[in-house]
Amino acid sequence: MSTTAASVYDISVKAIDGQQTTLEQYRGKVLLVVNVASKCGFTGQYKGLEELQRKYKDRGLVVLGFPCNQFMGQEPGNEEEIKSFCSLKYDVTFPMFAKVDVNGGAAHPLYQHLKDAARGTLGTRGIKWNFTKFLVDRNGNVVSRRGPTTTPQQLEAEIEKLLG
Structure with a gap:
């Protein structure tokens, strides 16, 4: 359990x-938390x-998208630019959030929690690149962590199992 939040x-x-x-x-939902970049x-x-x-x-x-600019400046835009890019290029309907740091002293508490719960x-602990994926079950437990080379489709069997 992370020290950053009770849950x-x-x-x-x-x-x-x-x-x-x-x-x-x-x-009560199954969450797929991803640090994204455009x-x-x-x-x-x-x-x-x-x-x-x-x-x-x-x-x-x-699916929860958290833009991150910590990896070679691959998310340089502001929130409005990111939102526009996601909408126009990929027709994203899942919730997107403000840019966060996922590593270092300014790492967002969510990512501190995720990294404490599921090591790489x-x-x-450190996240190596954008599009690292964390699966959280309906009870708020972090059940897995996958690197960027794992495609979303490769998570389907695990998602199906968590959805029941």
Whole structure:
């Protein structure tokens, strides 16, 4: 359990439109939390993430996109530019949030929590690149962490299992 919050649902986040909220609104849902970027070699995964959102949203999946500019400046835009890019290029309907840091002293509390709960390869905490994916079950437990080379479609079996 992370020391940053009692539960993933208690963590304060800022929506891409600037509204402060928590993840409480997603209690009881299966969450796929992804640090995204618009100028990354993996940016095409937005298409797969949106496909998962549309395919499974009625069964309780919510994809959550957190733009991050920590990896070679691959998310240079402001929130309005990011929102426009996602809408126009990928017709993104899943919730997007304000830019965050995922590593370092200014890492967002959500990412501190996720990294505490699910370590990377060889037990590392740090996120290595954009499009790292965390799956959270309906009870708020972080159940897996996948690197950027894992495509959204490769997560379908695990998502199906979590959705029941």
